[in-house]
Amino acid sequence: MCGIVGIVGHQPVSERLVDALKRLEYRGYDSAGVATIDGGALHRRRCEGKLVNLEAKLKEQPLAGTIGIAHTRWATHGAPTERNAHPHFTDGIAVVHNGIIENFAELKDELTAAGAEFQTDTDTEVIAHLVARFRRGGMGRREAVHAMLKRVRGAYALALLFEDDPSTIMTARNGPPLAIGHGVDEMFLGSDAIALAPFTNEITYLIDGDWAVIGKTAVHIFDIDGKSVTRPRQVSMAAAHPIDKGNYRHFMEKEIYDQPEAISDTLSHYINFLDNRVVEVSGDIAFANVQSLAISACGTAYLAGLIGKYWFERYARLPVEIDVASEFRYREIPLSPQAAALFISQSGETADTLACLRYCKEHGLKTGAVVNTRESTIARESDAVFPIFAGPEIGVASTKAFTCQLAVLAALAVAAGRARGAVTEKEEQILVERLAEMPRVMAQVLDSIQPKIERLSRELAKCRAVLYLGRGTSFPLAMEGALKLKETSYIHAQGYAAGELKHGPIALVDENMPVIVIAPHDRFFDKTVSNMQEVAARGGRIILITDEKGAAALKLDTMHTIVLPNVHEIIAPMIFSLPVQLLAYHTAVFVGTDVDQPRNLAKSVTVE
Numbered sequence: 001m002c003g004i005v006g007i008v009g010h011q012p013v014s015e016r017l018v019d020a021l022k023r024l025e026y027r028g029y030d031s032a033g034v035a036t037i038d039g040g041a042l043h044r045r046r047c048e049g050k051l052v053n054l055e056a057k058l059k060e061q062p063l064a065g066t067i068g069i070a071h072t073r074w075a076t077h078g079a080p081t082e083r084n085a086h087p088h089f090t091d092g093i094a095v096v097h098n099g100i101i102e103n104f105a106e107l108k109d110e111l112t113a114a115g116a117e118f119q120t121d122t123d124t125e126v127i128a129h130l131v132a133r134f135r136r137g138g139m140g141r142r143e144a145v146h147a148m149l150k151r152v153r154g155a156y157a158l159a160l161l162f163e164d165d166p167s168t169i170m171t172a173r174n175g176p177p178l179a180i181g182h183g184v185d186e187m188f189l190g191s192d193a194i195a196l197a198p199f200t201n202e203i204t205y206l207i208d209g210d211w212a213v214i215g216k217t218a219v220h221i222f223d224i225d226g227k228s229v230t231r232p233r234q235v236s237m238a239a240a241h242p243i244d245k246g247n248y249r250h251f252m253e254k255e256i257y258d259q260p261e262a263i264s265d266t267l268s269h270y271i272n273f274l275d276n277r278v279v280e281v282s283g284d285i286a287f288a289n290v291q292s293l294a295i296s297a298c299g300t301a302y303l304a305g306l307i308g309k310y311w312f313e314r315y316a317r318l319p320v321e322i323d324v325a326s327e328f329r330y331r332e333i334p335l336s337p338q339a340a341a342l343f344i345s346q347s348g349e350t351a352d353t354l355a356c357l358r359y360c361k362e363h364g365l366k367t368g369a370v371v372n373t374r375e376s377t378i379a380r381e382s383d384a385v386f387p388i389f390a391g392p393e394i395g396v397a398s399t400k401a402f403t404c405q406l407a408v409l410a411a412l413a414v415a416a417g418r419a420r421g422a423v424t425e426k427e428e429q430i431l432v433e434r435l436a437e438m439p440r441v442m443a444q445v446l447d448s449i450q451p452k453i454e455r456l457s458r459e460l461a462k463c464r465a466v467l468y469l470g471r472g473t474s475f476p477l478a479m480e481g482a483l484k485l486k487e488t489s490y491i492h493a494q495g496y497a498a499g500e501l502k503h504g505p506i507a508l509v510d511e512n513m514p515v516i517v518i519a520p521h522d523r524f525f526d527k528t529v530s531n532m533q534e535v536a537a538r539g540g541r542i543i544l545i546t547d548e549k550g551a552a553a554l555k556l557d558t559m560h561t562i563v564l565p566n567v568h569e570i571i572a573p574m575i576f577s578l579p580v581q582l583l584a585y586h587t588a589v590f591v592g593t594d595v596d597q598p599r600n601l602a603k604s605v606t607v608e
C-alpha cells in the first residue's frame with residue numbers, strides 16, 4: 001500500500017527520499033513522486049511504474065532542496081498514471097496521502113462549486129483544495145490543516161508541504177501508520193521505521209487522531225481537538241535487520257530459505273528446550289478460563305488462523321470461531337466476554353483486522369495479537385502480544401511470516417491445552433520435542449526438493465488453472481498453496497477440502513487440470529487417496545505432496561510425487577508449506593512475473 005517519507009533537513013533530500021521510498025517498495029505500488037521546496041517554490045517529479053523510472057527522471061531533471069516529501073502510490077481512486085501520482089499541488093500546498101477519504105465525492109462537489117479546479121481523479125486532491133480554501137479564508141497553516149482534518153472522513157496518513165514555509169512538514173494520522181524519526185538537526189517522517197532505518201532508530205509513532213508539525217529539531221504533536229500531546233520516543237529495532245536479497249534472486253526466494261532460522265528464533269521465545277515445556281506467554285489471556293476463541297485475520301494470516309483452529313480445538317479443547325476480518329467485523333457475531341480473541345497479522349496494520357480488534361475490545365473480550373511488528377497498531381492496542389520473530393518480510397507474498405505465525409499458534413495451542421488440562425505434561429513434552437525438530441527438518445527439505453520443484457513448476461507455468469486439495473490442516477494449506485500460486489504467477493488456482501471435491505469442483509477435472517494434493521500420512525490419508533482415485537478416474541493430472549509413509553502406502557500412479565520426511569502432525573503444516581511455497585515461487589519465475597511485487601498487490605493493506 002502507499003508509502004510516505006519526508007525529510008526536514010540541512011542537506012539535499014531528493015536522493016535520500018527516493019532511497020527511503022525504496023525501503024517501502026515491499027508494500028506494493030504503481031507510481032511514485034517526490035516534492036521539495038527550493039528557492040521559495042514547490043517542485044516535483046512524478047512517474048508511473050517503479051522507482052527506477054523516478055530515479056531516471058531525477059537524473060535528467062534533478063530536484064534541489066533540503067526539505068521534501070515523497071510517495072509510492074497504490075491506486076485506489078483513479079488509474080496509476082503520472083497525473084494521479086502524488087504529491088498533488090494546489091495553491092502552494094503539496095500533499096501525499098495513504099488511505100481513502102471516504103467523503104471525497106461530497107467534498108469535491110462542494111469545492112468545485114466554490115471554484116476549485118481538480119487536476120486528478122484521486123480522492124487525495126480534496127485535502128489540498130480544502131487546506132487552500134481555509135487559508136484563503138484567512139487561516140494560518142496549522143489552523144487550516146486542523147480545519148481540514150475536521151472535514152475529512154476515512155483513513156489517512158498525510159504529509160503536507162507549504163511553499164511559504166520551507167522549514168516544516170505537517171503530518172496527520174487516522175488509520176495507516178506514521179513514524180517520526182529524530183535525527184541530528186534533521187527530522188524524518190515515514191510510513192514505518194524500516195523506511196527511516198538508515199537515518200535514525202529513534203522513533204515516535206503517531207496514534208490515530210494525531211497531527212503534527214515537524215521542524216528540523218523538534219516535533220509538535222496535537223490531538224484532533226488541537227490539544228498539544230506527547231507521544232513516547234522509542235528505539236526501533238528496524239535498523240537491526242539488513243534488507244537485502246543476499247545471493248538470492250528475489251526476496252521471496254530468500255524468505256523461503258530463511259525459514260529454518262526464522263522458525264528457530266520464533267520457537268526459542270515460546271519453548272523452554274531444557275525441559276521441553278511451552279513457556280508461559282499467554283499474558284492477559286487466561287486460556288484456562290476462556291470459553292471460546294475468536295480468530296480474525298486476512299489472506300495468508302487468516303489461513304494460518306484456520307490451521308490454528310484445528311490445533312486449539314484438538315490440543316486445548318477450545319472452540320474456535322474464525323472468519324476473514326472483513327466479514328467478521330460486520331457479521332454481528334454474538335460475542336461473549338468469556339471468549340478471548342486473537343488477531344493474526346504480519347504487518348500489524350491491516351485495516352480490517354484492526355477494526356475487528358477494536359470491535360472485540362468494545363465487546364469486553366481479552367485480545368491477543370500474533371504479529372511480526374511489535375511496534376504496530378494491532379500490537380499496541382491488544383492486551384497480549386505474541387510476536388512471531390520472522391524478521392522483516394519484504395516479498396509481498398507471505399512465506400516465512402506464515403510458518404512463523406503457525407509456529408506461534410501451535411505453541412499457544414499447546415500452552416492453552418496445558419492450562420485447560422487438555423494435554424498432560426508427557427503429551428506436552430512430546431509435542432514440544434516435535435516442534436523443536438522443525439528447523440532441522442525444514443533445512444533438510446529445503447536442501448533436497450528444489451530440482452524436482454523446478455521441473456514441476458516449468459509445467460505448471462503453462463497451465464491456466466490449478467486445483468489444490470487437502471484434509472484436516474492440509475485443507476487450509478491447500479488454500480494457502482492456491483493463494484500463493486495465483487498471487488505470484490497470476491494462474492487461477494483454488495484450494496478445496498478434498499471431501500468437497502465431489503460437491504462441485506470435480507466438474508473441472510480433465511487431462512489439462514493439474515490437481516495438487518497435500519496428503520501427509522495422517523489419519524485422513526486413506527480418505528484423501530479415495531479422492532485422488534476420483535481425480536485419476538477422470539484423467540486429472542495429480543501432483544501429490546506426501547511423506548515417506550504416504551508414498552510407500554500409495555497404490556496409485558500419480559503424475560508426480562514430492563516426498564517429504566515423516567513428521568509429527570503438529571509440524572506437518574509448516575514442513576508441507578515449503579514445497580507449496582517453492583512451487584508458487586518457481587512457477588512465477590517461469591511465468592516471468594514481478595515475483596516480489598506482484599501486480600495490484602500491496603504488502604500492508606491499510607484501507608478496507
Ligand code: F6R
Nearest residue numbers: 299300301345346347350397398
Ligand atoms: C498473501 C499475503 C496477504 C496477507 C494479508 C494480511 O501472501 O501476504 O494475504 O497475508 O494481506 O496481511 P497482514 O498479515 O499484514 O495482516
